[in-house]
Structures are given as structure tokens and as C-alpha cells.
Amino acid sequence: MNVAAPTTSIARAKTAGRPVGAKARIRVKGLGKRYGTLEVFRNIDLEVGDREIVAIVGPSGCGKTTLLRCIDGLLPASEGEIWVNDQRITQPIASVAMVFQHFGLFPWKTVYANIAYGLKLAGATTAEIAERVPRFIAMVGLSGFEHAYPYQISGGMQQRCGLARALAVEPNVLLMDEPFAAVDAQTREILQFELLRIWESRPTAMVFVTHSIEEAVLMGDRVVVLKGRPSGIHETITVDLPRPRSRGTLREPRFAELRERVWGILMSEARAAEFHLEK
Amino acid sequence: MRRESIHRLLPFVLSLAAGMALWEIVGRHTSAAFMVPLSETIHRFWQLAASGQLGTQFLDSATLFATGFALALLVGMPAGLLLARVQSLRVAIEPYIMILYATPMVALIPFILSLMGFGFAPKVLVVFLFAVFPILYNTIEGARSIKPELIEVARSYRSREWALWREVMVPYTLPFTMTGVRQAIGRALVGMVAAEFFLSSTGLGQLIMTATQNFDTGGVFAIILVIGLIGVGLMRFGLYIETYFARWRD
Ligand SMILES: Nc1ncnc2c1ncn2[C@@H]1O[C@H](COP(=O)(O)OP(=O)(O)O)[C@@H](O)[C@H]1O
Ligand SMILES: [Mg+2]
Numbered sequence: 001m002n003v004a005a006p007t008t009s010i011a012r013a014k015t016a017g018r019p020v021g022a023k024a025r026i027r028v029k030g031l032g033k034r035y036g037t038l039e040v041f042r043n044i045d046l047e048v049g050d051r052e053i054v055a056i057v058g059p060s061g062c063g064k065t066t067l068l069r070c071i072d073g074l075l076p077a078s079e080g081e082i083w084v085n086d087q088r089i090t091q092p093i094a095s096v097a098m099v100f101q102h103f104g105l106f107p108w109k110t111v112y113a114n115i116a117y118g119l120k121l122a123g124a125t126t127a128e129i130a131e132r133v134p135r136f137i138a139m140v141g142l143s144g145f146e147h148a149y150p151y152q153i154s155g156g157m158q159q160r161c162g163l164a165r166a167l168a169v170e171p172n173v174l175l176m177d178e179p180f181a182a183v184d185a186q187t188r189e190i191l192q193f194e195l196l197r198i199w200e201s202r203p204t205a206m207v208f209v210t211h212s213i214e215e216a217v218l219m220g221d222r223v224v225v226l227k228g229r230p231s232g233i234h235e236t237i238t239v240d241l242p243r244p245r246s247r248g249t250l251r252e253p254r255f256a257e258l259r260e261r262v263w264g265i266l267m268s269e270a271r272a273a274e275f276h277l278e279k
Numbered sequence: 280m281r282r283e284s285i286h287r288l289l290p291f292v293l294s295l296a297a298g299m300a301l302w303e304i305v306g307r308h309t310s311a312a313f314m315v316p317l318s319e320t321i322h323r324f325w326q327l328a329a330s331g332q333l334g335t336q337f338l339d340s341a342t343l344f345a346t347g348f349a350l351a352l353l354v355g356m357p358a359g360l361l362l363a364r365v366q367s368l369r370v371a372i373e374p375y376i377m378i379l380y381a382t383p384m385v386a387l388i389p390f391i392l393s394l395m396g397f398g399f400a401p402k403v404l405v406v407f408l409f410a411v412f413p414i415l416y417n418t419i420e421g422a423r424s425i426k427p428e429l430i431e432v433a434r435s436y437r438s439r440e441w442a443l444w445r446e447v448m449v450p451y452t453l454p455f456t457m458t459g460v461r462q463a464i465g466r467a468l469v470g471m472v473a474a475e476f477f478l479s480s481t482g483l484g485q486l487i488m489t490a491t492q493n494f495d496t497g498g499v500f501a502i503i504l505v506i507g508l509i510g511v512g513l514m515r516f517g518l519y520i521e522t523y524f525a526r527w528r529d
Contacts, residue, residue, distance in 0.1 A: 021448060069369045069431075072435055074434055074435060091437075092435050092436070092437050093437075094437065097435075097436075104428055104429065104431075104432040106429060106432075106451075107527050107528070108451060109450075109527075117436060117446065120446075121436050121437060121438055121442055122436075122437075133304050149526075150527075150529045151527070151529035152529075171430070185450065207413075209305060
């Protein structure tokens with residue numbers, strides 16, 4: 001079933017389930033989710049450390065978005081439970097922020113107002129907002145576009161805005177749902193490294209969903225492979241590439257090795273046609 | 280740029296001049312019982328304005344219009360948002376809205392008269408009924424077209440119901456509501472004049488009635504012209520507001 005282990009030793013599923021960092025921020029226990037009669041996934045166990053990025057890969061429709069929505073408290077679990085910051089998740093909580101594949105910007109709000117949105121809802125004063133928002137605008141490189149409406153800026157810039165909106169509420173858990181899937185390849189690469197740089201400056205727990213194997217290996221401390229129908233965690237691969245990661249990481253032999261390993265796991269059940277392969 | 284605007288204005292100005300000339304010529308060759316020329320209409324307009332009658336009655340009509348219209352907006356928009364948000368309520372109430380929207384409101388006036396008599400309130404009700412349905416209907420349709428993803432974003436940021444209305448529903452729906460407002464302006468003017476004809480006779484409607492009874496064709500034309508111009512002005516203003524609230528659309 002599994003591809004033969006490559007020459008170097010790579011931690012296997014059972015031993016790779018431990019979170020990195022002092023303590024677990026997210027604990028998912030025996031999680032299952034059904035939409036009516038459709039069972040999306042079952043029996044998901046996952047812990048994410050407080051300074052750890054866990055990348056989740058899996059074919060389209062295997063339930064990645066559903067899993068994130070459950071962790072964010074947007075959807076009730078059918079089975080099992082989710083704990084974040086030792087709080088049982090039944091609805092969205094303040095210390096978790098999500099970045100959406102479709103960006104989720106409010107088209108009637110300017111870049112500034114979109115980024116201020118979370119702060120405003122959290123009850124921040126105008127003065128606090130005026131102090132904080134420009135910082136995050138600068139952080140994601142949107143200075144000069146404060147007063148633009150989403151339709152006036154490129155997809156990449158829209159997602160910078162989405163990212164800044166999430167960062168602005170200073171969450172200690174970030175949920176990223178294929179955040180760069182809708183932008184062109186070049187912009188995507190730029191955004192990946194900018195996200196890594198931002199994360200290095202203030203590490204948080206992050207669940208990074210993607211269907212790009214390269215992206216999963218580049219971002220994650222561990223890569224979780226979701227597979228099957230209903231899906232489950234098929235395997236967890238520890239990514240022992242040093243941080244901070246940069247463009248140089250992509251050229252390391254170890255990176256290629258890990259990428260091939262994840263590729264092998266995903267392809268092992270030969271649903272290759274369903275999967276968007278990266279070059 | 281300048282040349283271009285002249286090119287676009289020219290047909291408009293020419294057509295306006297031709298229309299005015301035609302009115303003048305036809306008016307001069309028609310019995311004054313049916314029609315008077317433009318010059319006579321303007322002359323009567325000045326006379327009515329100078330006598331103070333026009334001003335007083337205009338204010339009267341404007342009060343009626345503004346009250347009825349403001350109520351229509353104040354009821355139509357929140358009710359529309361609520362009906363868009365609460366599915367069961369919408370399903371229950373939508374048939375009544377459709378029936379009332381399709382009903383010629385004039386047909387309701389005798390009923391309103393027998394119910395409420397001749398005061399100010401029944402006339403406001405008439406203007407309200409003429410204006411409220413386009414506002415309500417466009418608000419519902421607009422608010423229903425909000426992407427569910429955006430509602431989910433709001434939920435993810437722990438939006439309360441009130442914040443959802445303030446930050447999402449209202450700003451998204453305003454351009455749609457304003458489309459309804461523009462449609463409602465014309466209808467409300469009809470409602471205003473109809474109320475002034477058929478209920479207690481006041482305002483510009485009363486001026487038209489009096490002028491008709493006195494065979495003052497110039498007066499009738501002058502007041503109709505005034506109402507028409509007000510209507511055009513209001514709709515232009517409505518379009519301006521609509522464009523303002525829709526400036527975030529590409
Ligand atoms: N609201 C919903 N109601 C019913 N089925 C849904 C809903 N959302 C997603 N699904 C189904 O659940 C499965 C997983 O979807 P999703 O979590 O979006 O997958 P992914 O993000 O991995 O592509 C798909 O088969 C999808 O059609
Ligand atoms: Mg998805």
C-alpha cells in the first residue's frame with residue numbers, strides 16, 4: 001500500500017503525530033463529519049503545536065475545507081471534538097482566524113476597512129484601529145492601496161489583504177484554506193515566502209491546507225495526507241527542513257526527497273487523475 | 280473631451296428646442312380649451328408663482344410626498360432585509376407582497392377613503408403604498424444575492440446579528456434598494472396626485488382640479504410641467520445616490 005521508504009529515514013505516520021512546540025494549540029479528537037448522508041471524513045486525530053505549521057494535502061473534495069470550517073467553529077462536528085487553547089470549539093472563537101481560498105473580502109469595503117473589520121467587530125476603538133491597521137498594511141506590502149476597493153487590485157493583492165485582516169486580530173491559530181490557489185504561479189511563490197517571513201517574525205499555530213505538494217513541504221513542519229472516501233489521515237510526514245525556509249530550501253536535496261515521498265503516498269492508490277500535479 | 284460633450288449634448292438640445300417649438304406652434308393653432316402654447320404656460324406659471332398659490336400648494340404636496348416616501352423607505356428597507364434573512368417569514372409573506380405589488384394602487388383609494396376619511400394620514404398611506412413595494416421588492420432580491428461565503432466570513436469573525444446587518448447586509452443591499460427608490464419616485468408622484476384628487480383636495484393636485492374647473496388650460500399645463508420636472512429631478516438625484524452607494528462595484 002505504501003511506497004517503499006526512501007534511503008533516508010523519514011518518520012512514519014505513527015511516530016509523526018506529535019506536535020512541534022511547547023504545547024498543543026489545537027487538539028482534534030476522533031473527528032467525523034457528515035453532510036446528510038455524505039460522510040466526508042471520519043476519525044481524524046490531529047494536534048498542532050503553538051509554533052507549528054501543519055500542512056494538509058489531499059485531492060479535491062476530500063474534505064480539507066470542511067475540516068478547517070469545523071476547526072474554526074463554523075460547522076458542528078458529527079463525531080469527536082475539537083479543542084483550541086483548551087477551549088471546546090462549538091462556535092468561532094477570538095484567537096482563531098481563517099484565510100479563505102476565495103479571499104472573502106467585502107467588495108464594498110476598501111483595503112483599509114477590510115483589514116479593520118475583525119478589529120472593529122472585536123470592539124477596538126477607532127484610535128486602536130488607526131494605530132494597528134497601517135502596521136498590517138505595511139506588513140503585507142499593501143501601502144499605498146489603503147483606499148482601493150477589492151475589484152481595483154489584483155488577486156495576489158486581494159489575498160494579501162485577506163491575510164492582513166486575519167493577522168490584524170493577532171490570532172494564535174491561523175487556518176489557511178488553499179490561500180494561494182487562486183493566484184498565478186509567480187505571485188503564489190512570492191506570497192509563500194512572504195507568509196513564511198511573516199510567520200517567522202511571529203510564529204503561531206497554523207493549519208495550511210493546499211493541494212500543492214511542493215507548497216505543503218515548503219510550509220509545513222508536518223504534512224498530513226488526507227485520502228479515501230470517506231477520507232481520513234492516511235499518513236503524516238515530518239518535514240525536517242530547517243527554518244527559516246527560503247527560496248534556497250526549494251533546491252535542497254532533502255526538499256526533493258520529501259516532495260517525492262508525499263507524492264508517492266498520494267499516488268499510491270492511483271487516483272492520479274483527480275489530483276493536480278505540480279511540476 | 281469638450282468636443283465630445285458638445286456632440287452628445289447637441290441632439291438633446293436640438294430635440295428640446297424642436298419640442299418646445301412644436302408645442303408653441305400647435306398650441307397657437309388649437310383651441311385654448313384643449314391646449315395652450317408654451318409661452319402661455321410659462322406666463323401662467325409666473326402668475327401662479329407670483330400669487331403665492333403655487334408655493335403654498337407645492338409645500339403641501341412636498342410634505343405629503345416626503346412623509347409617505349420616507350415611511351416607505353423606513354419600512355421597505357428593514358422589512359426587505361428581514362425577509363431576506365428569515366426564510367420562513369419570506370415564504371409566508373411573499374405572496375401578499377406580490378399581490379399588492381401587482382395591484383393598481385388607485386383601486387385601493389376608495390377603500391382607504393371609507394376606512395380613514397379625508398385627513399392627512401390616508402393620503403400619506405396612499406403615497407406610502409405606491410412607493411413601498413418597489414423598495415421592498417428590490418431590497419429583498421438584493422439582500423438574497425449576498426454570497427453565502429461572505430456571511431460565513433462574518434461568522435468566522437464572530438459577527439453578531441446586528442453587526443452583520445451594519446457591516447454586510449446594509450452596505451451590500453443599498454444599491455439594490457436605491458434602484459427600488461428610483462422606481463418608487465415615479466409611483467409615489469402618481470400616488471401623491473391621485474391622493475390629492477380623490478381624497479381631501481390639497482396641494483398641486485388641487486391646483487390642477489381648480490384650474491380644470493375654471494377652464495384655465497394654461498394653469499393645468501403649468502402645474503403638470505412642474506410635477507414632471509420635479510419627477511425628473513428626483514430620479515436624477517436617485518440615480519446619483521445609487522451610483523454613490525454602488526461605487527465599490529466594478
Ligand atoms: N455545505 C455542504 N453540503 C453538502 N455537501 C458539501 C458541503 N460542503 C462540501 N460538501 C461536500 O463535501 C465534500 C468535501 O468538500 P470540501 O471540504 O470542500 O473538500 P476540499 O476542500 O477538500 O476540496 C465534497 O464532496 C463536497 O461536495
Ligand atoms: Mg477546499
